[in-house]
Amino acid sequence: MNVRTWCVTASMLFALPVFGGEPSTLTVFAAASLDGPFRELAREFERAEPGVRVRLNLAGSQQLAAQLRQGAKADVFASADARWMAFADSIGVLAAPAMVFAHNSLTVIVPGANPAHITRLQDLARPGIKLVLGAEAVPVGHYSRAMLRNLAQLPGYAPDFAPRVLANTVSEEENVRAVANKVQLGEADAGIVYRSDVTLALARHVREFAVPDAANVVVAYHIAILRSARDRAAAGRFVAMLRSPKGRAILARYRMKSALTDGR
């Protein structure tokens, strides 16, 4: 292949997306726990707007926030807690105030074979249990610790329940999917994840222990359009879709409650 043909071929390769009629990409940074619903929402959005491609970057909210701080360009940021959205706000990357679009709560999962013979939540404090949690910086890890402290307040739980459970931690994971995976693989005896994580696919491999409402936490998902958004209108339409009947139906399928309040 001579230089001329090479150049022509190379420029054609680079030009391909243009010929393919894809003028814009919407980059959405979303908390790892939004993996399921946001994939569906992205498909739905692309169906509604054939000219737009949605590119999802799914990771722990703390990691997404760190990427934004390093100058990553995106159109929308969806965080699993207020903390990392406030951080994003503090570094000046938000184009408009964030709002809460969904609520979630926590649940405890154990492998289907239940190797540690856990029969109730109190068992989590038993020495030798291999518990996997999100790290403190990860929203799910932060919520999990709060929930354990709440449980300790309930009758039937020892006052030192939380520290005893935390002493059983064998790994602090970087996002909630990693927690679920370790339980699904049967390597951990128990893990604390979001209710939305227990999808039909995961439910085949794990057993769930519901957390009493009195001790559960309200997980609030925040979303904001970013300053670096190239097409703020399209980003706005993506956010608006979360409130549409279709968007709410998708969230509901993942056991998330849609919310329509603003984030403050």
Add this chain to the structure above:
Amino acid sequence: MREPGGKRATRPGLLVLAVAPMVVLLVLPLAAVYLRLDFRTVLDKLAEPEILDALRLSLTTSICATFAVVMLGTPLAYLLATRGFVGRHLLEALVDLPMVLPPTVAGFALLMAFGRAGLAGGTLGALGIHLPFTTAAVVVAQAFMAAPFYVSAARAGFQGVDSRLLEAAATLGADERARFVRVMAPLAAPALAAGATMTFARALGEFGATITFAGNLPGATRTLPLAVYVALQSDLDAALVLSAMLLAVSFVLLLALRGALARPGWMGRDAAR
């Protein structure tokens, strides 16, 4: 400028120009870390127990992994250096595999093999051995990823031993074991040491297989590279100090290795190729 072969070399200016981009690519990131560093932060961070824990854990696990690789890898390297057999290429490819494998894939594979629910998990469990989420799992992950560096260096070292010396030893009545202990191992020692050093350096830098197979818990499985990853999301100063520490240790190790290999008394230049 003339190359050793007597061929006419190209003008030095041109070569420097051609080399510069690569050198910049290699040097700039390292320099950037050190330019950001200030002495005060280093002292502050070095006093933090989490960082000291990570350092201590990294050193002990890397030493253990290197020891394990030397013990388990030397016979393999000897076999590959001295015997031809069916399936040799297969074994060689297998030995090199971890070098090119994405570390997360390696970690996942280790979990599938040695995890509680893994292939060998039941057997290990019956023996009372539970690897995942333990410091031992860190050592296994490091050894798995770093072994190729030792085995290939050791094999080359064994192959480099002058066969006439071995024949002479044989005529003097030395059996294979004696020839290995008295002749081969001492003569290949520099190569073995070089391989062990590379293995240690690689083990020290291991990240993906560790976090996947061993998990991430301060004091138990959070080695320096994992601590850097965690710190990148919360404490940039700590990430900087930890990165500088890893860079310095790895660089000094590699530099010392070059220096040692270049010393003719310790190891002939030919063998040091």
